[in-house]
Amino acid sequence: MASTLAAPDPAAGAVKADQPLRLDGGNVTYALGVDEHGFLEPLYWGPKLPAGAPLIAKAPGELSGFDPAGSVTPQEYPGQGGGLVTEPGVKAVFADGNRDLVLTYRAHRATAGGFDVDLADISRPVTVTLHYRMDAATGILGRSATIRNGGRIPVRLDQVASAVFTLPVGGDYRLHMLTGRHAAEWTQATQPVTPALTVLESRRGSTGHGANPWFAIDRAATTEENGPVWFGALAWSGSWRISVGQDNLGHVKIAGGFNPYDFSWTLKPGETLDTPVFYAGYTDGGDGEAARLFHRFTRTVILPGGDAAKLRPVLYNSWEATEFNVDEPGQIALAERAAKIGIERFVVDDGWFGARDNDSAGLGDWVVNRRKFPSGLKPLIDRVHGLGMSFGLWVEPEMVNRDSDLYRRHPDWVLNFPGRPRTEGRNQLVLNLAREDVRDHLLTVLDTLLRENDIQFLKWDYNRNWTEPGWPEMKPADQQRVYVDYVRNLYWLLAELRRRHPGLEIESCSGGGGRVDLGIMALTDEVWPSDNTDPYDRLAIQDGYTRAYPVAAMMAWVTDSPNWANGRTTSLDYRFLSSMQGSLGVGANLTKWSDTDAATATKWIAAYKDIRATVQRGDLYRLLPPENGETAATFYVAPDKRQAVLFQMLHSSHWSDNPPQIRPRGLDPARSYKVRLLGGAPLPAAVPAQASGDYWMAHGLRAPLKGDYQGAAFVFDAV
Secondary structure, three states: OOOEEEOOOOOOOOOOOOOOEEEEEOOEEEEEEEOOOOOEEEEEEEEOOOOOOOOOOOOOOOOEOOEOHHHHOOOOOOEOOOOOOOOOOEEEEOOOOOOOOOEEEEEEEEEOOEEEEEEEEOOOOEEEEEEEEEOOOOOOEEEEEEEEEOOOOOEEEEEEEEEEEEEOOOOOEEEEEEEOOOOOOOEEEEEEOOOOOEEEEEOOOOOOOOEOOEEEEEEOOOOOOOEOEEEEEEOOOOOEEEEEEEOOOOOEEEEEEEOOOOOOEEEOOOOEEEOOOEEEEEEOEHHHHHHHHHHHHHHHHHOOOHHHOOOOOOEEEOHHHHOOOOOHHHHHHHHHHHHHOOOOEEEEOOOOEOOOOOOOEOOOOOOEOOOOOOOOOHHHHHHHHHOOOEEEEEEOOOEEOOEOHHHHHOHHHEOOOOOOOOOOEOOEEEEOOOOHHHHHHHHHHHHHHHHHOOOOEEEEOOOOOOOOOOOOOOOHHHHHHHHHHHHHHHHHHHHHHHHHOOOOEEEEOEOEEOOOOHHHHOOOOEEOOEOOOOHHHHHHHHHHHOOOOOHHHEEEEEOOOOOOOOOOOOOHHHHHHHHOOOEEEEOOOHHHOOHHHHHHHHHHHHHHHHHHHHHHHOEEEEEEOHHHOOEEEEEEEOOOOOEEEEEEEEOOOOOOOOOOOEOOOOOOOOOEEEEEEOOOOOOOOOOOOEEEHHHHHHHOEOOOOOOOOEEEEEEEEEO
């Protein structure tokens, strides 16, 4: 990331109160300074300020005997000490029982895209280095911390945040969050920010379905198009925590990092602990612009390849067609049908390996089942490639069945407490990836699989949460490192596989959206947001997902009807139009499709390829969220504004004037755009074939829809 840094000379000694550390990027300024007591204070975070704007750090001082300076001074990264009563950046316990940690400024230095600031306790040899990096294009700030024990005696850390953010005093803040459960992820919730602390978290060992490590905070008057929004997400795929609340002076505090639940880290002499990065941004362009900025940042900075990354291919997955009953003839038959409708990537799901005939056996044995594939995977892969498609496999490396060769050899490799039950979920246990021998074994078997087979893609699944998170081989004081070391080794494993196999692409899946975050996204090319593929439910799921994360990584499948999740029956056209609002895939049983179904799919897949770059890389405008009525509308505008696509979906035709007139946003007002219906249908008589961007945004247009669960898409092509 890059930024503009306005700061004192790093060799000039202490920062003066009127000489702030400042970062500028996009249309944002972030500034901090050191007050007269040596505390590092947040000074400003908002619209970009002119150079030399006066920003002065000034501690409020003691308000009363109940409010000493340490409890009321806003701090960038407070230690749990000096009277602090709000969320700390770090909480430490020293060997002599002392629990007072007061961090003050020591030094700072410029780095690429930002600066580092050193803090230290007033007397104990514990230091914290705060890392600040700002993206020049979007103003998204990345913050993290490194805690170091410079003494000769271990120090126990009970709570460690990546960052603490502070917003100005105000009484009209609203917190937006994403919650849910399996098959109902990405549910949006909004509540006022008050002195009552709100905690968003996962205690599950992974990101979790129940909440996502993303937040947005706006003001009561903020809308989709206007008003201030502060937003961010934690780049961590393990247990996490984000807390939001007001202090007793009315400042809004946002702290995020490792979840302190069941967490403890004994920091040995000379040892450091690095936190994940907490990314955050600001806009005064409303909730819609906050999402678009974060999408742009994630696409260009976080996702592998950035702007040079490939567009997501149209994918077929065999799960709904065959489940565990995979074999060479059946998969080849599916591949041949998939190629005919325009599929670009063929993925064999669960059941190809070990003794895997159901979900109770074989997990952990990543060798090809020779009963199902007598000559290995090569004949199938060769046929898939011969049909012009890339080839992928489903894997779940972090899990094991009791009925597997791996578990029989290494029952000690799972998370466990000796003498306690080993609770199963989906008939499987969690391998302790924090162990280096487990990590190295997984690297060996996966590397062998990829070297011996011409595989372009792995769907990397993770189908249960942690129980009994023990690591009995470690000393008791170090066993809770499992929460951090597990995720670090997961990241290492993914990175090493990508290094050894540069063309490999990976999807992150965890029973759907149970592991979607900026940490895993930095090492995977796409994510599976939900196992629920019902096209109507997916409109809400996709709307929630895109509040935080980009369409570029969001897979959306067309599957069979009635849908497995709820029994709802919908037309194939409606299912395609719902899924084409993401990165398109197909997961239906193609052997049951009629010739008419195949022709419909062929039409829509070809149409999607024409608009794919705009949908996956364009700016998304949520014109009508699906929960706000009987219709939904999304609008995608290419970065150069030469193409745009409007999807309008009708849930119910209860009202005679449904669907309503839709007014697009984001077009070039001076350009002229031709409009056509995606899929080749004629335009409605009331819709002109060509008009200016100004006209379309002011006048709007209406899709020719009537009946329940109908959809249409207009394509705008610049003349």
